[in-house]
Every structure is written in structure tokens, then in C-alpha cells.
Amino acid sequence: MISQILGYVMLIYLLVGILFLMAELWSSARLKGLGRIVLWLGLGIHTGALIGRWAESYRLALGHSPIASFADKLQLIIIQVPLSNFYESLIFFAWCLPALSLLAFRRDLKGYLGAMVALLSTLLLAYASFGVDSQIRPLMPALKSNWLLIHVVTAFLGYAAFTLAFGTAILYLFQERRPRPSLPPLPLLDSLIHRTTVLGFLLLTLGITTGAVWAETAWGRYWSWDPKETWSLITWFIYAALLHARHLKGWHGRRIAWLAVLGFMSVLFTYFGVSFLLTGLHSYLT
Amino acid sequence: MSATRIHSKPKSWLWGTLTSIRLTVFLLLILAAVAVIGTVVPQNQPPNQYVSRFGEVWGELLWRGGFTRVYVSPWFLGPIILLTANILACVVHGLPQAVKRALQPLTVEAALTLPERGQITWPAGVDPHSLVSATLSRELGRCRQETLPNQEIYLLERGRCRPVGPYLIHVALLLILAGGLIGKFGGVDGRLVIDQGEVAGAFQVGPRAEKPLNFQVRLDKFQVFYYEPGSSPKEFRSDLTFMQDNREVSRATCRVNEPVTFGGLTFYQSSYGAQPTGPVRLKLQLGDLNQSIEAPFRQPVDLPGGRGQVIPMKVDGNFQGYGPAVLLAFSPGSGHPQVFWALKDHPELGAQPGPYRFTVEAVPFGYYSVFQVKHDPGVWWVYAGFLLFLPGLYLAFFRPVERWALVLAKTPKGKWQARLLGASPRLREDFAARQERLLMELKRGTPS
Numbered sequence: 001m002i003s004q005i006l007g008y009v010m011l012i013y014l015l016v017g018i019l020f021l022m023a024e025l026w027s028s029a030r031l032k033g034l035g036r037i038v039l040w041l042g043l044g045i046h047t048g049a050l051i052g053r054w055a056e057s058y059r060l061a062l063g064h065s066p067i068a069s070f071a072d073k074l075q076l077i078i079i080q081v082p083l084s085n086f087y088e089s090l091i092f093f094a095w096c097l098p099a100l101s102l103l104a105f106r107r108d109l110k111g112y113l114g115a116m117v118a119l120l121s122t123l124l125l126a127y128a129s130f131g132v133d134s135q136i137r138p139l140m141p142a143l144k145s146n147w148l149l150i151h152v153v154t155a156f157l158g159y160a161a162f163t164l165a166f167g168t169a170i171l172y173l174f175q176e177r178r179p180r181p182s183l184p185p186l187p188l189l190d191s192l193i194h195r196t197t198v199l200g201f202l203l204l205t206l207g208i209t210t211g212a213v214w215a216e217t218a219w220g221r222y223w224s225w226d227p228k229e230t231w232s233l234i235t236w237f238i239y240a241a242l243l244h245a246r247h248l249k250g251w252h253g254r255r256i257a258w259l260a261v262l263g264f265m266s267v268l269f270t271y272f273g274v275s276f277l278l279t280g281l282h283s284y285l286t
Numbered sequence: 287m288s289a290t291r292i293h294s295k296p297k298s299w300l301w302g303t304l305t306s307i308r309l310t311v312f313l314l315l316i317l318a319a320v321a322v323i324g325t326v327v328p329q330n331q332p333p334n335q336y337v338s339r340f341g342e343v344w345g346e347l348l349w350r351g352g353f354t355r356v357y358v359s360p361w362f363l364g365p366i367i368l369l370t371a372n373i374l375a376c377v378v379h380g381l382p383q384a385v386k387r388a389l390q391p392l393t394v395e396a397a398l399t400l401p402e403r404g405q406i407t408w409p410a411g412v413d414p415h416s417l418v419s420a421t422l423s424r425e426l427g428r429c430r431q432e433t434l435p436n437q438e439i440y441l442l443e444r445g446r447c448r449p450v451g452p453y454l455i456h457v458a459l460l461l462i463l464a465g466g467l468i469g470k471f472g473g474v475d476g477r478l479v480i481d482q483g484e485v486a487g488a489f490q491v492g493p494r495a496e497k498p499l500n501f502q503v504r505l506d507k508f509q510v511f512y513y514e515p516g517s518s519p520k521e522f523r524s525d526l527t528f529m530q531d532n533r534e535v536s537r538a539t540c541r542v543n544e545p546v547t548f549g550g551l552t553f554y555q556s557s558y559g560a561q562p563t564g565p566v567r568l569k570l571q572l573g574d575l576n577q578s579i580e581a582p583f584r585q586p587v588d589l590p591g592g593r594g595q596v597i598p599m600k601v602d603g604n605f606q607g608y609g610p611a612v613l614l615a616f617s618p619g620s621g622h623p624q625v626f627w628a629l630k631d632h633p634e635l636g637a638q639p640g641p642y643r644f645t646v647e648a649v650p651f652g653y654y655s656v657f658q659v660k661h662d663p664g665v666w667w668v669y670a671g672f673l674l675f676l677p678g679l680y681l682a683f684f685r686p687v688e689r690w691a692l693v694l695a696k697t698p699k700g701k702w703q704a705r706l707l708g709a710s711p712r713l714r715e716d717f718a719a720r721q722e723r724l725l726m727e728l729k730r731g732t733p734s
């Protein structure tokens with residue numbers, strides 16, 4: 001039922017992408033406004049679906065181990081956050097993109113930029129709906145921790161911010177090669193790449209540190225050079241290098257855009273590659 | 287006379303290199319490359335694994351070159367040490383200046399050297415003071431006001447502490463690296479394997495090294511629970527009793543995510559298993575044959591009826607939640623042995639190769655539990671570093687430096703004139719937008 005709703009959300013995002021593109025092609029303020037409204041609508045339903053899945057997970061968990069005290073219930077609510085398998089991580093990722101872009105792009109979330117965000121979300125939801133097992137399964141013992149919530153939320157928000165930086169960088173590289181008045185101007189794209197990168201760096205830092213604290217409480221090792229950890233560190237290094245290059249060497253524009261693309265490749269590998277190609281502590285995701 | 291030069295030149299070259307961002311980027315790239323190797327080549331396996339996986343030449347090369355334990359090899363530790371020196375040098379080089387800048391408020395003299403962003407002249411007779419102060423406080427926030435002879439200066443400064451931010455981040459990195467070192471050399475890290483009912487007085491700290499505990503620990507009971515048979519595990523728990531001089535001192539339950547600390551050491555549930563404590567008793571059916579046999583573990587037993595041999599391979603205390611089970615290898619007279627699980631409480635489950643039908647009557651077994659045993663005095667340094675990241679990132683990225691000055695003075699003709707000065711080294715976009723709006727607001731009421 002909830003996965004069906006998410007299927008509709010996917011169609012809504014697709015519609016948003018089309019509306020933003022048409023608004024740009026026909027320079028129609030009305031279509032642009034409509035795109036915004038439909039985007040908010042999609043995000044609202046998407047949020048509702050995530051909460052619904054959370055409630056459903058909680059209900060199932062309560063069925064496995066009935067509890068009475070309020071504190072225990074609260075704890076169960078926290079650890080049942082729907083972020084414990086690949087499907088759930090994908091639909092949360094797809095939620096982060098529009099949510100973060102409303103925050104990071106603000107009034108510039110329109111036209112090609114808006115369409116980029118909406119279509120990336122569509123893509124993720126399509127993959128989640130058609131390619132991934134969506135069943136709710138009980139939590140394995142290693143995941144039963146309050147750190148799960150904060151660790152996974154910050155990590156995925158970070159990935160999403162870097163995804164936005166990547167999308168913006170691609171628009172930048174297009175715009176630079178063949179300038180088009182319908183695309184946002186280069187200085188705006190450059191500053192949006194920077195803004196999303198900074199946001200992503202902050203969130204990834206939080207994701208890595210909360211993960212380390214969790215690993216310390218679960219296994220007694222804050223760092224064990226597990227492939228996922230290692231790749232997230234590589235990703236972190238790449239974005240640290242980007243920020244140094246920009247602030248200390250004055251790099252701008254194309255070179256920063258390419259670094260954002262490189263960083264995103266590393267994000268992709270951290271998220272998908274490690275899960276599918278390498279094994280380790282995080283392999284529960286597959 | 288050239289002695290000083292010779293003396294100072296190498297030092298400054300070294301210092302220049304150590305404080306250079308180029309070295310940082312170079313080291314980060316090397317570390318990333320080595321880490322990639324570390325994730326592609328499985329770590330800490332026995333040497334023959336590498337030979338069978340990567341071939342004679344490459345396997346040998348990886349093993350000898352230290353790439354199979356890459357995070358403790360010179361390939362990794364070397365760049366890490368250099369990076370530490372690099373960060374330390376940067377901090378020493380830049381922190382004092384950053385602190386000095388953060389402590390120094392914007393002076394009038396410094397403000398007057400800011401680049402000019404626009405001029406506005408009001409018609410004679412118009413006194414713009416109230417307009418100026420209202421607009422500035424609306425658009426920028428509270429300004430400081432200084433009165434000089436014949437001119438009025440409004441000053442505003444944001445993000446004065448920003449230069450300290452990156453240094454907090456770098457100091458945080460140093461704390462984390464220091465914490466790692468302290469843990470490595472000042473901590474203990476080992477494994478405790480303990481059978482149910484057994485009392486342990488030592489734990490393993492290396493392949494063949496043990497370290498005594500200054501207390502005893504007993505595993506009273508180990509249990510594994512499943513959500514439901516056939517589904518995933520729900521909980522592993524070890525009930526422990528800590529003893530001093532054979533007197534019970536405290537009891538605790540250790541689960542994944544819920545470590546137990548006693549006597550300065552922390553115990554983390556890391557793994558578990560079951561081992562046989564005697565032969566299994568199997569009931570055998572083959573046609574009319576219906577007979578019980580005892581089979582010791584890992585020894586072939588000739589089966590009555592002469593149709594083959596069976597070897598009990600291992601035992602599982604709670605096989606996928608279905609209760610005790612034993613892994614049997616059945617070899618018919620010729621051909622390959624066949625391996626299958628026989629479940630004690632669910633004889634109906636699991637396919638058996640035949641011709642015999644095996645039923646498990648008794649599997650004597652005992653659980654053992656494996657703990658990571660640790661004391662790491664470096665953890666608090668690492669956590670301090672994590673905490674210091676937060677103000678560092680906040681200052682570095684969310685407190686952009688912005689300096690504004692508006693100088694209001696009378697022209698020789700007696701009109702009021704304002705000069706807007708200002709700078710923001712980063713965030714040029716936002717700064718430009720704000721400048722434009724400010725000038726537009728101030729120009730209101732002047733004939734354009």
C-alpha cells in the first residue's frame with residue numbers, strides 16, 4: 001500500500017520535472033508556480049508515506065515484542081525508523097533531494113535546476129519501486145541502536161547534498177560549453193555548487209562521526225577500516241580537497257565543477273559499489 | 287656572512303613545504319589511493335588466500351609489499367605521519383594570526399581602507415541621518431557609530447571569529463589522530479572466547495599471546511533468539527558474572543550494542559558458536575532397519591546395513607530459530623559425500639539424500655561466546671575532536687566575513703554625501719546582492 005503510494009509520488013515528481021522544463025521553454029511564470037506547488041504536494045505525500053512506513057515498522061516490531069513502558073516504546077520508535085534496508089534508504093534518499101534543494105536553492109529551484117532535482121528523485125523512486133525488495137523485515141541485533149537514526153539521516157542528507165552539487169555541476173559544464181539563456185547563469189551555478197558542497201561536507205562529517213560513535217558502542221571500535229567506512233573517508237577527503245582548492249587556491253567554475261563530479265563518483269561507489277562489490281560490516285544494505 | 291643564509295634556507299624550504307596546501311592535496315590523494323587498495327584487496331587473510339585469489343606473482347607481491355595489512359603498513363602510516371606534520375605546521379603557522387584577527391575589532395582606520403562600493407549625494411537641505419541609520423539597521427543589523435570631525439561613520443562587521451574556524455577543524459583532526467595513537471600504544475585490545483559455564487581469568491591479545499585479567503569472568507548462559515523460526519535473529523545475549531577472588535561481585539548482560547564494563551575493561555558481544563560436548567545420538571531408518579547409533583564428532587561411523595558412512599560435522603544450538611541441529615556428512619560407498627542439516631526438534635525439515643533417514647535423538651552441545659575486550663584511553667581524544675568539528679565547521683562556513691562602513695560627510699557645497707565601503711572575501715554573490723539593495727534603499731528620496 002505504502003509502496004504503491006510511493007509509486008504515485010514518483011509520477012508526481014516526473015510531472016514536476018516536466019512542468020519546470022515547460023515553464024522554462026515557454027517562459028511561463030504560471031507553469032513555474034504550478035511546478036512549485038506540485039513539488040510541495042509530492043514532497044508532502046512522500047513525507048506522509050515515510051511516516052506511514054515508520055508507523056508500520058513500529059507496529060510490526062511491537063507485535064514481535066510487546067512492551068508497556070513509555071521509555072521502551074519511545075526507544076522502539078527510534079530504532080524502527082525506516083532506514084534499515086536498501087529500499088528504505090533509497091526512498092529516503094529520494095525524499096532528501098527535493099527537501100534539501102528547497103533549502104539550498106530556495107528561489108532558484110525552477111527551470112532546469114528544478115527539473116534536475118525532480119527527475120533525479122523520480123529515478124531513485126523508480127529504481128526503488130521496480131528493482132528492490134520493499135518488504136519490511138525485523139531488525140537484526142546490530143542495528144538496534146539509537147544511533148541508527150542520526151547516523152543514517154545525516155549520512156543520506158549528506159549524499160543528497162552532494163547529488164545536488166553534482167547535478168548543478170553538470171548544468172555548469174553544459175552551460176559553459178554551449179551557453180544558453182534558458183540555463184541559470186554561470187556565477188549562480190558556481191555559488192550553488194559551493195553551497196551544496198558545504199552543506200554536504202557538514203552532513204557527511206556528522207554522518208561519519210556519529211557512525212564512529214555507534215561503532216564504538218556496538219563493537220568497541222570507532223574505526224575498523226571496513227570498506228564502507230573507508231570509502232566514506234575517501235569521499236570526505238575529496239570534498240575537503242575541493243574546499244581547500246576553492247578557498248585557498250581560488251579555484252572556481254569548471255575545475256570545481258569537475259571536482260564535484262569526482263566527489264559524486266565516490267559517493268556513488270560508497271553507496272552502491274561498496275554494497276554490491278565489496279563485503280563488510282555494512283553489507284546488511286543489500 | 288653567507289652562513290646565516292645557508293642556515294636559514296633549508297629550514298624555510300622545509301617549513302614552506304610543511305605548510306603548503308600542495309603537500310596536503312598530494313598526501314590526501316596518496317591516502318585515498320592506498321585506501322582504495324585496502325578496500326579492493328581483502329585485509330588480514332592468511333597468505334595462501336592471496337595466492338589462490340590473485341595468482342602466484344601478484345599474491346606474493348601483495349603479501350610481501352604489505353598491501354594485505356595496508357592500514358598498518360608504511361604505505362599508509364608514512365603519509366599519515368606526514369599529514370599530521372602538515373596539519374600541525376599549518377596550525378602553528380596560522381592559528382596565532384587567526385586568533386589575533388578574531389580579537390581585533392574593525393577600526394575606523396581599517397574600515398576607511400575598504401573598497402568603495404557606491405556614493406550617494408542628497409539634495410541640499412535634506413538630512414539623511416535617520417534614513418541612513420534606519421536603512422542600515424534594517425538591511426545589515428546593528429551598526430557601531432563613530433563620530434569624527436565633520437563626518438559620521440557607521441561600522442558593521444560580521445564573522446570576525448571566522449578565521450579561527452578552520453583551525454578548530456585542524457586541531458580537531460590532530461586530536462583524532464592523537465587519540466588513535468594513544469589507543470594504539472596505551473590501550474588494550476583483545477578477544478575473550480569463553481564456554482558457557484566456564485570461568486576465564488585471561489584473554490587473547492594476539493595469535494598466541496594471552497593477558498591475565500585482574501578478576502574472573504564467568505559465562506553463565508548464552509542465548510540466541512529469533513523473531514520467529516526461519517526469520518532473522520533478534521538477539522544474542524551473554525549473561526556474565528564478574529568475580530574477584532572467587533567471590534561474585536556483579537552480574538551483567540552483554541548484547542550487541544550493549545557492552546559491559548568491569549574493572550576498566552569493556553566487553554562487546556562480537557560472535558558466538560556452539561560446540562559438541564559428546565557424540566550425537568541418531569536414529570536410522572532404512573527399510574525395516576530402525577536403529578539408534580552414537581556418532582562422535584568428526585569421525586566416520588560405518589552405518590548398519592552397510593550402505594555408507596556418516597560424519598557429524600558441526601552443531602548449531604539454534605539453527606535459524608528451529609532449535610538444535612547437527613550438520614551431517616553422509617558418504618555412500620562411492621561418490622561424493624553429501625552434507626545436510628538434521629534438526630532435532632523439526633525432523634520434518636531439511637532434505638536428506640537417502641537412502642537412510644536420519645532422526646536426531648540427542649545432540650549434547652554447549653555454547654561459547656566471543657567478546658571483544660578493550661580499554662582505549664584514546665577514545666575521549668577522538669570524541670573531543672568530533673565535538674570540536676562542530677564549532678569549527680559552523681565558524682568556517684556559516685559565519686562569512688563581511689565588513690561594511692558608511693561614511694557620511696558634508697560636501698563643500700553643504701550637501702550630505704554618503705560613501706559606502708565594504709568587502710567580503712567569500713560569498714561574493716550574496717555580498718553583491720546586499721550591496722545593490724542597500725544602495726537602492728539609500729537612494730530613495732534622492733533625485734536620480
Ligand code: HEM
Binds near residue numbers: 307
Ligand atoms: C584531512 C585533512 C584536512 C581537512 C579535512 C581540512 C579541512 C578544512 C576545512 C573544512 C577548512 C575550512 C574550509 C575553507 O575555509 O575553505 C579548511 C581550511 C583551511 N585548511 Fe584545511 N583541512 C585539512 C588539512 C589541511 C592541511 C594539512 C593544511 C595545511 C597545509 C590545511 C590548511 C588549511 C588552511 C590554510 C585553511 C584556510 C584557513 C582560512 O581560511 O583562513 N588544511 N580545512
